[in-house]
Amino acid sequence: MKVLVGDPGKCKLVHACEAACAKVLHKKTGRPHAAIRVDPVEGQPRFQVCNQCGECITVCPTGALTRAKSGIVLLKKDLCVACYMCVGFCPSLSMVRAEGVLPPFKCISCGQCVKACPEKALSLVEQPHEGLPS
Amino acid sequence: MITVNGDPLEHEEGLTVQGILEAKNYKFPLLIAFVNGKLVKREDYRTTVVPDGAVVQITHLMGGG
Amino acid sequence: MAYDYTKRTDLKGDVDKQKQAHKVLKEITFKPALPQRGYNDRTLYVNLTDLTIEERPVTQQMKDKFIGGRGFGLWFLWNATQASTRWNDPENELIIAPGPLAGNTQYPGSGKSLVVTLSPMTDIPIDCNVGGYFGPLMKFCGFDALEIQGKAARDVILVIDGPKGRIAIEEAPLENVDSHVAAEVFTHQYADDEKDLPNVSVVSAGRAADHTRIGCLNFSWYDLRRKATRLKQAGRGGTGTVFRDKKLKALVVHGFPVKGDQNNPADLERIARIGVKMHKELHDFDDSQCHMRRQGTAHLVEIMDAYDLLPVHNFQYGNHPDTPRINSQVWDKRFTQGIPDGCWYGCSMACSKGADEHQVMTGPYRGHSNTVDGPEYETAAGVGANCGIFDPDWLLECNFYCDVYGIDTISFGTLCAFCMECWQRGILNAERTGGLEIKFGSGPAQLELMHQMAEGRGFGLIAGQGVARMKKIFAEKGWGEAQLLNDIGMEVKGLEFSQYMSKESLAQQGGYSLTNKGPQHDEAWLIFMDMVNKQIPTFEDKAEALFYFPIFRTWFGLNGLCKLPWNDIEPADNARTPEPAKVPEHVQNYCELFAGITGREIDRHELLRMSRGVYNFQRVFNLRQGKGQRAHDRPPYRAVGPVTVEEYTSRAERYDKQLKEILGVDPAGKSVEEKMALTREHREAQYEKLMDAVYKRRGWTPNGVPTLETLKEVGMDFPELVAVVEQHL
Numbered sequence: 033m034k035v036l037v038g039d040p041g042k043c044k045l046v047h048a049c050e051a052a053c054a055k056v057l058h059k060k061t062g063r064p065h066a067a068i069r070v071d072p073v074e075g076q077p078r079f080q081v082c083n084q085c086g087e088c089i090t091v092c093p094t095g096a097l098t099r100a101k102s103g104i105v106l107l108k109k110d111l112c113v114a115c116y117m118c119v120g121f122c123p124s125l126s127m128v129r130a131e132g133v134l135p136p137f138k139c140i141s142c143g144q145c146v147k148a149c150p151e152k153a154l155s156l157v158e159q160p161h162e163g164l165p166s
Numbered sequence: 167m168i169t170v171n172g173d174p175l176e177h178e179e180g181l182t183v184q185g186i187l188e189a190k191n192y193k194f195p196l197l198i199a200f201v202n203g204k205l206v207k208r209e210d211y212r213t214t215v216v217p218d219g220a221v222v223q224i225t226h227l228m229g230g231g
Numbered sequence: 232m233a234y235d236y237t238k239r240t241d242l243k244g245d246v247d248k249q250k251q252a253h254k255v256l257k258e259i260t261f262k263p264a265l266p267q268r269g270y271n272d273r274t275l276y277v278n279l280t281d282l283t284i285e286e287r288p289v290t291q292q293m294k295d296k297f298i299g300g301r302g303f304g305l306w307f308l309w310n311a312t313q314a315s316t317r318w319n320d321p322e323n324e325l326i327i328a329p330g331p332l333a334g335n336t337q338y339p340g341s342g343k344s345l346v347v348t349l350s351p352m353t354d355i356p357i358d359c360n361v362g363g364y365f366g367p368l369m370k371f372c373g374f375d376a377l378e379i380q381g382k383a384a385r386d387v388i389l390v391i392d393g394p395k396g397r398i399a400i401e402e403a404p405l406e407n408v409d410s411h412v413a414a415e416v417f418t419h420q421y422a423d424d425e426k427d428l429p430n431v432s433v434v435s436a437g438r439a440a441d442h443t444r445i446g447c448l449n450f451s452w453y454d455l456r457r458k459a460t461r462l463k464q465a466g467r468g469g470t471g472t473v474f475r476d477k478k479l480k481a482l483v484v485h486g487f488p489v490k491g492d493q494n495n496p497a498d499l500e501r502i503a504r505i506g507v508k509m510h511k512e513l514h515d516f517d518d519s520q521c522h523m524r525r526q527g528t529a530h531l532v533e534i535m536d537a538y539d540l541l542p543v544h545n546f547q548y549g550n551h552p553d554t555p556r557i558n559s560q561v562w563d564k565r566f567t568q569g570i571p572d573g574c575w576y577g578c579s580m581a582c583s584k585g586a587d588e589h590q591v592m593t594g595p596y597r598g599h600s601n602t603v604d605g606p607e608y609e610t611a612a613g614v615g616a617n618c619g620i621f622d623p624d625w626l627l628e629c630n631f632y633c634d635v636y637g638i639d640t641i642s643f644g645t646l647c648a649f650c651m652e653c654w655q656r657g658i659l660n661a662e663r664t665g666g667l668e669i670k671f672g673s674g675p676a677q678l679e680l681m682h683q684m685a686e687g688r689g690f691g692l693i694a695g696q697g698v699a700r701m702k703k704i705f706a707e708k709g710w711g712e713a714q715l716l717n718d719i720g721m722e723v724k725g726l727e728f729s730q731y732m733s734k735e736s737l738a739q740q741g742g743y744s745l746t747n748k749g750p751q752h753d754e755a756w757l758i759f760m761d762m763v764n765k766q767i768p769t770f771e772d773k774a775e776a777l778f779y780f781p782i783f784r785t786w787f788g789l790n791g792l793c794k795l796p797w798n799d800i801e802p803a804d805n806a807r808t809p810e811p812a813k814v815p816e817h818v819q820n821y822c823e824l825f826a827g828i829t830g831r832e833i834d835r836h837e838l839l840r841m842s843r844g845v846y847n848f849q850r851v852f853n854l855r856q857g858k859g860q861r862a863h864d865r866p867p868y869r870a871v872g873p874v875t876v877e878e879y880t881s882r883a884e885r886y887d888k889q890l891k892e893i894l895g896v897d898p899a900g901k902s903v904e905e906k907m908a909l910t911r912e913h914r915e916a917q918y919e920k921l922m923d924a925v926y927k928r929r930g931w932t933p934n935g936v937p938t939l940e941t942l943k944e945v946g947m948d949f950p951e952l953v954a955v956v957e958q959h960l
């Protein structure tokens with residue numbers, strides 16, 4: 033599976049990734065609608081984004097969260113009851129929700145932010161997903 | 167001698183909050199411990215040494231029920 | 232252990248064929264609707280005698296005074312019945328009502344239905360708080376409550392089908408009444424397809440509810456992971472007995488797919504915020520606090536044992552060396568882990584554990600492999616420790632059949648323990664029980680008693696009447712001394728005790744006996760505050776706790792919420808708050824949840840005021856039915872102190888010390904009998920003083936009757952209530 037990985041050494045905190053993501057997911061511009069968030073923590077940029085670990089799959093009561101063949105964890109909106117348990121149980125706080133949007137959302141490894149980043153700080157890295165919750 | 171929730175308990179050198187819980191068989195998970203009026207955090211139970219003569223309050227919250 | 236938890240014995244049979252045998256007796260169409268800000272302002276009334284099905288409006292006064300859930304249930308029941316009405320009169324109603332907050336999917340523990348009826352055990356109203364999807368799905372079809380009155384001539388089902396806009400009473404002759412079969416069959420009959428299964432919920436009882444007074448109701452939900460219907464119980468007080476007396480085989484609701492905003496809440500953001508906060512709290516702390524997500528309430532077994540509070544041998548003792556055989560580590564392994572076991576969407580406390588692949592050992596389902604829902608603490612303690620049975624397989628077997636047959640595990644555990652003690656003391660013997668050797672520790676005997684109840688034969692018919700009636704029957708037959716039977720028969724108001732030892736906690740004796748419906752721990756659980764922490768030493772302190780907690784906890788039932796997420800998880804800084812036992816941050820969450828859904832801002836004082844009205848209303852209701860006075864609030868002595876020499880001796884050090892320190896009596900040279908008599912006199916006097924203090928704090932007369940000023944203060948001075956109270960002033 034392709035996992036989005038950030039390089040804190042290259043990131044200059046321009047937040048272009050957030051804007052690109054909000055556009056893809058919600059046709060919005062603001063950071064609240066983005067599934068990736070970059071913040072400085074102790075002087076270093078920190079990327080808060082889904083690592084496709086699949087913990088959320090096991091807490092979802094409706095089967096709305098599944099791992100696709102590609103390995104990416106996907107949310108089927110029509111099955112989601114907006115309970116937000118996945119939000120509270122995401123180990124990396126990468127399942128998020130935004131005001132006015134009922135289902136939560138997460139990174140789907142689409143790569144738009146990778147293209148948008150002027151510093152080339154983001155990349156999609158191939159990682160194995162055997163043994164992870166599905 | 168110290169008192170725990172008003173009852174006397176023999177003091178011994180190096181007695182910790184955790185030691186008190188074991189001596190009293192306090193197995194309930196939702197506890198709040200005060201030693202001489204000062205709150206002791208759960209993660210410090212094993213390292214907090216209780217002096218002789220201390221007044222200890224171990225409050226059990228409810229749960230269950 | 233690797234096993235396939237979707238595999239179990241299939242019991243459905245040909246569901247279509249069974250459905251074809253239905254005969255529609257009455258059918259209406261209705262317009263499904265969604266609630267606005269938590270209320271539909273519409274309820275459903277059904278009369279099984281004359282086949283009435285009608286919609287009724289909810290008034291503003293009902294919402295103001297009774298809120299919803301248990302409040303609505305009590306109000307309907309009050310209006311439908313009279314002082315002389317008994318449980319099996321056709322006018323008795325069975326009411327199922329979620330509350331205004333029920334059905335939200337964001338806050339843990341928000342899917343409860345409240346069941347209210349006149350109890351066959353107590354002759355006064357019983358209220359049960361039960362999970363499963365029925366209440367919320369019904370609410371999202373457009374009804375705030377379901378009122379069922381009358382009796383059918385033959386076995387019927389009631390179907391509420393939202394997507395089809397149809398409500399019907401149908402004769403259903405072929406289906407099995409036993410709950411695990413009924414839930415499965417009716418769910419498959421009324422779901423459109425596999426995807427639709429979670430949108431159906433069934434209420435059913437079981438064959439033992441036909442022959443006993445301790446029948447319970449099972450509320451189902453479809454478990455997607457296990458591919459099976461799961462069950463939650465409205466256990467106490469004989470709700471299932473009333474259900475079967477009305478010739479109801481099942482209630483079926485077929486709802487719409489659930490979405491996260493169907494309550495049309497005033498402020499979804501606000502609810503989402505506190506919901507996420509709670510999920511996070513459970514994620515962060517449950518593993519180091521109560522392990523509810525892995526073990527459910529069964530985590531309490533060894534804790535209660537450690538504090539001498541686990542009832543053993545009919546509440547004689549508080550611990551047992553064999554407890555490790557049924558403790559939480561055992562259940563942790565038996566329960567299938569890693570499944571979202573919430574009894575409604577969004578419950579991240581997820582305590583509704585399931586033990587898969589139980590191989591049924593006895594009775595009609597012997598040889599089947601099945602999922603057992605539970606055991607919860609009450610079941611493990613009641614049918615296990617209290618009966619001296621420390622074998623997890625027998626415990627699961629008993630739990631399984633209680634649910635299947637529609638029997639309350641708590642009453643069953645307590646009455647079975649009573650029978651076993653009667654056997655121990657020679658009050659019962661093989662001749663009197665028809666050969667059933669009902670001895671402490673015997674799992675097979677316990678199950679045999681259960682099967683007798685299901686088949687309506689033998690000693691099962693007597694035991695199924697409950698402890699209160701058994702005491703009378705045994706005494707009348709001259710099998711035992713009335714005094715001893717009364718001392719060891721663990722019931723108040725006709726209802727069996729739930730499974731905690733109250734002997735060493737005066738406050739909890741009140742917590743059990745000064746309740747509205749009978750000795751159930753859901754009003755107040757004060758043992759730690761009282762006995763271990765010594766936080767409430769004076770009568771006034773205890774009275775304050777017995778004022779606050781019952782009122783506060785009533786609120787869950789008015790709104791359709793579960794109590795567990797209130798204090799079985801604790802925020803990080805709870806210890807630093809002035810009153811940690813109240814879990815102030817969670818109380819604030821509830822105020823916000825209420826405001827977020829209904830749009831009405833409340834604070835913790837207003838929250839109490841809402842409950843206090845209904846609580847006093849229920850007390851007056853009891854009064855109208857001939858109970859609700861001081862004489863009905865006294866516990867059996869077993870709940871208060873040592874009844875027998877063995878009990879005294881088992882805790883001699885403690886009792887001797889109390890004689891010396893509290894009564895100033897030197898125990899040396901006194902016989903055990905003398906010391907027991909002194910202890911008893913003292914403890915009974917203490918309890919009387921406790922009653923005085925509690926009644927005073929609650930604004931009741933020394934006879935336990937709410938005064939006119941109290942009724943006025945809590946907004947319950949309706950003329951009809953005043954009239955009832957005036958007869959007792």
Ligand code: SF4
Pocket residue numbers: 091092093094095096097107111112113114115116117118119135136
């Ligand atoms: S919010 Fe939706 S996706 Fe997340 S756990 Fe709940 S139902 Fe599943």
Ligand code: SF4
Pocket residue numbers: 339340341342362572573574575578579580581582583793794795796
């Ligand atoms: S805590 Fe347990 S009983 Fe309460 S709502 Fe959640 S799953 Fe149901």
